Amino acid sequence: MGVQRTSHKNMSWLVLAFMIGAVTVLNACSPKIEVPTSSAKPFTCPECETLVCPVPESYQDLWFTSAHADAEAExxxxxxxxxPQEIPVDCAKCHSRPGLIDFLGIDGTTINQVDNSAKTGTTITCYVCHNEAFEDLASVVFPSGSTLRLLGPEVRCILCHQGRASTSTVDKAIAELALVDLDVPSTELEFINSHSTSAATPFGTEVQGAYQYAGNTYKGRFNRGEDFFSCLDCHNQHSLELKFETCGECHTFTGTDPRDIRVDTTDYDGDGDISEGIAYEISALQETLYSTIKAYSVQIVGIPIAYDLETHPYYFIDTNNNGLIDLEENLSDNAYNAWTPRLLRAAYNYNYLTHDPGAYAHNSDYVLQILYDSIDNLGGDVTGMSRP
Ligand code: HEC
Ligand code: HEC
Ligand code: HEC
Ligand code: HEC
Ligand code: HEC
Structure with a gap:
C-alpha cells in the first residue's frame, strides 16, 4: 500500500524534491538514463505535448502496444x-498518472499517500515510471503491512500490482463483527476483493496476499535455483510481453505456451497426468475449489452462490440454482450477502487466483498450497490430491 523511503525523510528534502520536480516536469519525458543517441529521434512525449525529447523510437513503440498505454481500457x-468525473483517492494511485505522482509526493503533497482525487483520461505514461522519486525508492509496503526491501527497478511494478488486501484484511473483517461460528452467515460481512495480485504471488507468505489458514505453513518467495526473478526477467518493461526467448534456457519450452511448462513431478490434482503443464494442475484445483464453494453455499448456507469475473463484486446469488449467473442475476442488489467466515476465506482465495492469471509462473507452490487448504477447509474432497 505504502512506500518506504530509505533516506531523505526530512522537510528540506521535500522542498528540494519539489524544486527538482519542477525542473523534471519540464524534462518529464527524458528519463535520467543513458539513451543511445545514435538511434535517438525527436518524439512528442504523451504527457507533455509541448516537449520534444530524444528518446529511442523503439521504446515508445513498445510502450504504445502495452496495456499501460490503452486509453480505452476499463x-x-x-x-x-x-x-464528478474523477478518480477517487482510493483508486487514483494505480489508475492514473497524477495519482501515482501524488502518491510519490512529487507534486509537493504528502509522500506515501494519495491526497487528491485525480482527473480522468491519463494512462501509465513514461513519467509515471521515469521520475526522480524512483531513484532512491527501494522498498514497498504491502496491504498486509509487510515491507519488502532492497528492490530494484521492479519496485514500480510492485507498487501497482501488489493487490489491495491480504490474510489480515479478511481476518480483521471477521474479528470486527465478532463472528465466532465459522459456518453461520452474517449479512454484515462483506466480500473482500484482493484486486490485481500479480506482484504479491511471487513473494508468497512474505506478504500474505492470499488467505493463509492458521496453523499451516506456506511457501515464501519463489526462487529458481539460487535466484529470485524480478518482474523484468520475464516481462519487457515497456511492451509488458513475456520474454519467451529466455524460458528455453532452463525449461523444455515450445516457444509459444508457457502454460505447458512444468518442473515438478508430483501429481497435485490426482488425475494421473504428470506431463501436463503446472498451469493445468492449478486450473484443476481451481475448478474443484469453485464447485466446493457452490456446494457449501447450498448445503451449509442454504443460499446458492455463483461467480462472474466480468462483474464486480463477482459473487452473486444464484437465485435459480442453475450454477450460472444469468442476466437477471447479474445485478449489484443481487450481490451475495450471506457470507460465513469460512465461505469468505475460500471465496477470497478463488477470486485472488482469477486476479493473477500468471500465478502458475509467479509462484506455483504457494497457490497450490492455498487451493488445497481452501478446498480442505471448506469440506471438499482432497483424496488423491497433494499439497506441495
Ligand atoms: C494498488 C493498485 C490499485 C489500486 C489502489 C486500485 N487498482 Fe484497480 N487495478 C489495478 C491493476 C494493476 C489493474 C490491472 C489488472 C490486470 O489487468 O492485471 C486494475 C484493474 C482494474 C479494473 C479493470 C477491470 C478489472 O477488474 O480488472 C477496474 C475497473 C479497477 N481496477 C477498478 C478499481 C477501483 C474502482 C479502485 C478503487 C476502489 C481500484 N481499482 C484501485 C491496481 C489497482
Ligand atoms: C511501467 C513502467 C515504465 C513505463 C511506463 C516506461 N518505462 Fe522506460 N523503463 C522502465 C524500466 C523498469 C526500465 C529499466 C530499468 C531502469 O533502468 O530503470 C526502463 C528503461 C528505459 C530506458 C533505458 C533503456 C535501457 O534499456 O536501459 C529508456 C530510454 C526508457 N525506459 C524510455 C521510456 C519511454 C520513452 C517511455 C514512454 C514511452 C517509457 N520508458 C515508459 C519502466 C517503464
Ligand atoms: C501506476 C501503476 C502501474 C505501474 C507502475 C505498473 N502497472 Fe502494470 N498495469 C497497471 C494497470 C492499471 C493495468 C491495466 C491496464 C489495462 O487494462 O489496459 C496494468 C496492466 C499490466 C499488464 C497487462 C495485464 C493485462 O490484463 O493484459 C502487465 C503484464 C503489467 N501491467 C505489468 C507491469 C510491469 C511489469 C510493470 C513494471 C515495469 C508495471 N506493470 C507497472 C498499473 C501499473
Ligand atoms: C518466471 C517469469 C515471470 C516473472 C518473474 C513474472 N511474471 Fe508476470 N507473468 C508470467 C506469465 C507466464 C504470465 C501469464 C501470461 C499468460 O498466461 O498469458 C504472467 C502474467 C502476468 C500478469 C497478467 C497478464 C495478463 O495477461 O492478464 C501481470 C499483470 C504480471 N504477470 C505482472 C508481473 C509482475 C508485476 C511481476 C513482478 C512482481 C511478474 N509478473 C513476474 C511470467 C512471469
Ligand atoms: C535461469 C533459469 C530459468 C529461466 C530463464 C526461466 N525459468 Fe522458470 N523456473 C526455473 C526453475 C529452477 C524453476 C523451479 C523452481 C522450483 O520449483 O523450486 C522454475 C519454475 C517455473 C514454473 C513453475 C513450474 C512448476 O512445475 O512448478 C513456471 C511455470 C516457469 N518457471 C515459467 C517460466 C517462464 C514462462 C520463463 C520465461 C519467461 C521462465 N520460467 C524462465 C528456472 C528458470
Missing part, C-alpha cells in the same frame, strides 16, 4: 461516467 475509463 482500467482507465471506469470513472468517465461518474459525477
Amino acid at each position: 482500467a482507465f475509463t471506469h470513472w468517465n461516467e461518474d459525477d
Whole structure:
C-alpha cells in the first residue's frame, strides 16, 4: 500500500524534491538514463505535448502496444461516467498518472499517500515510471503491512500490482463483527476483493496476499535455483510481453505456451497426468475449489452462490440454482450477502487466483498450497490430491 523511503525523510528534502520536480516536469519525458543517441529521434512525449525529447523510437513503440498505454481500457475509463468525473483517492494511485505522482509526493503533497482525487483520461505514461522519486525508492509496503526491501527497478511494478488486501484484511473483517461460528452467515460481512495480485504471488507468505489458514505453513518467495526473478526477467518493461526467448534456457519450452511448462513431478490434482503443464494442475484445483464453494453455499448456507469475473463484486446469488449467473442475476442488489467466515476465506482465495492469471509462473507452490487448504477447509474432497 505504502512506500518506504530509505533516506531523505526530512522537510528540506521535500522542498528540494519539489524544486527538482519542477525542473523534471519540464524534462518529464527524458528519463535520467543513458539513451543511445545514435538511434535517438525527436518524439512528442504523451504527457507533455509541448516537449520534444530524444528518446529511442523503439521504446515508445513498445510502450504504445502495452496495456499501460490503452486509453480505452476499463482500467482507465471506469470513472468517465461518474459525477464528478474523477478518480477517487482510493483508486487514483494505480489508475492514473497524477495519482501515482501524488502518491510519490512529487507534486509537493504528502509522500506515501494519495491526497487528491485525480482527473480522468491519463494512462501509465513514461513519467509515471521515469521520475526522480524512483531513484532512491527501494522498498514497498504491502496491504498486509509487510515491507519488502532492497528492490530494484521492479519496485514500480510492485507498487501497482501488489493487490489491495491480504490474510489480515479478511481476518480483521471477521474479528470486527465478532463472528465466532465459522459456518453461520452474517449479512454484515462483506466480500473482500484482493484486486490485481500479480506482484504479491511471487513473494508468497512474505506478504500474505492470499488467505493463509492458521496453523499451516506456506511457501515464501519463489526462487529458481539460487535466484529470485524480478518482474523484468520475464516481462519487457515497456511492451509488458513475456520474454519467451529466455524460458528455453532452463525449461523444455515450445516457444509459444508457457502454460505447458512444468518442473515438478508430483501429481497435485490426482488425475494421473504428470506431463501436463503446472498451469493445468492449478486450473484443476481451481475448478474443484469453485464447485466446493457452490456446494457449501447450498448445503451449509442454504443460499446458492455463483461467480462472474466480468462483474464486480463477482459473487452473486444464484437465485435459480442453475450454477450460472444469468442476466437477471447479474445485478449489484443481487450481490451475495450471506457470507460465513469460512465461505469468505475460500471465496477470497478463488477470486485472488482469477486476479493473477500468471500465478502458475509467479509462484506455483504457494497457490497450490492455498487451493488445497481452501478446498480442505471448506469440506471438499482432497483424496488423491497433494499439497506441495
Ligand atoms: C494498488 C493498485 C490499485 C489500486 C489502489 C486500485 N487498482 Fe484497480 N487495478 C489495478 C491493476 C494493476 C489493474 C490491472 C489488472 C490486470 O489487468 O492485471 C486494475 C484493474 C482494474 C479494473 C479493470 C477491470 C478489472 O477488474 O480488472 C477496474 C475497473 C479497477 N481496477 C477498478 C478499481 C477501483 C474502482 C479502485 C478503487 C476502489 C481500484 N481499482 C484501485 C491496481 C489497482
Ligand atoms: C511501467 C513502467 C515504465 C513505463 C511506463 C516506461 N518505462 Fe522506460 N523503463 C522502465 C524500466 C523498469 C526500465 C529499466 C530499468 C531502469 O533502468 O530503470 C526502463 C528503461 C528505459 C530506458 C533505458 C533503456 C535501457 O534499456 O536501459 C529508456 C530510454 C526508457 N525506459 C524510455 C521510456 C519511454 C520513452 C517511455 C514512454 C514511452 C517509457 N520508458 C515508459 C519502466 C517503464
Ligand atoms: C501506476 C501503476 C502501474 C505501474 C507502475 C505498473 N502497472 Fe502494470 N498495469 C497497471 C494497470 C492499471 C493495468 C491495466 C491496464 C489495462 O487494462 O489496459 C496494468 C496492466 C499490466 C499488464 C497487462 C495485464 C493485462 O490484463 O493484459 C502487465 C503484464 C503489467 N501491467 C505489468 C507491469 C510491469 C511489469 C510493470 C513494471 C515495469 C508495471 N506493470 C507497472 C498499473 C501499473
Ligand atoms: C518466471 C517469469 C515471470 C516473472 C518473474 C513474472 N511474471 Fe508476470 N507473468 C508470467 C506469465 C507466464 C504470465 C501469464 C501470461 C499468460 O498466461 O498469458 C504472467 C502474467 C502476468 C500478469 C497478467 C497478464 C495478463 O495477461 O492478464 C501481470 C499483470 C504480471 N504477470 C505482472 C508481473 C509482475 C508485476 C511481476 C513482478 C512482481 C511478474 N509478473 C513476474 C511470467 C512471469
Ligand atoms: C535461469 C533459469 C530459468 C529461466 C530463464 C526461466 N525459468 Fe522458470 N523456473 C526455473 C526453475 C529452477 C524453476 C523451479 C523452481 C522450483 O520449483 O523450486 C522454475 C519454475 C517455473 C514454473 C513453475 C513450474 C512448476 O512445475 O512448478 C513456471 C511455470 C516457469 N518457471 C515459467 C517460466 C517462464 C514462462 C520463463 C520465461 C519467461 C521462465 N520460467 C524462465 C528456472 C528458470
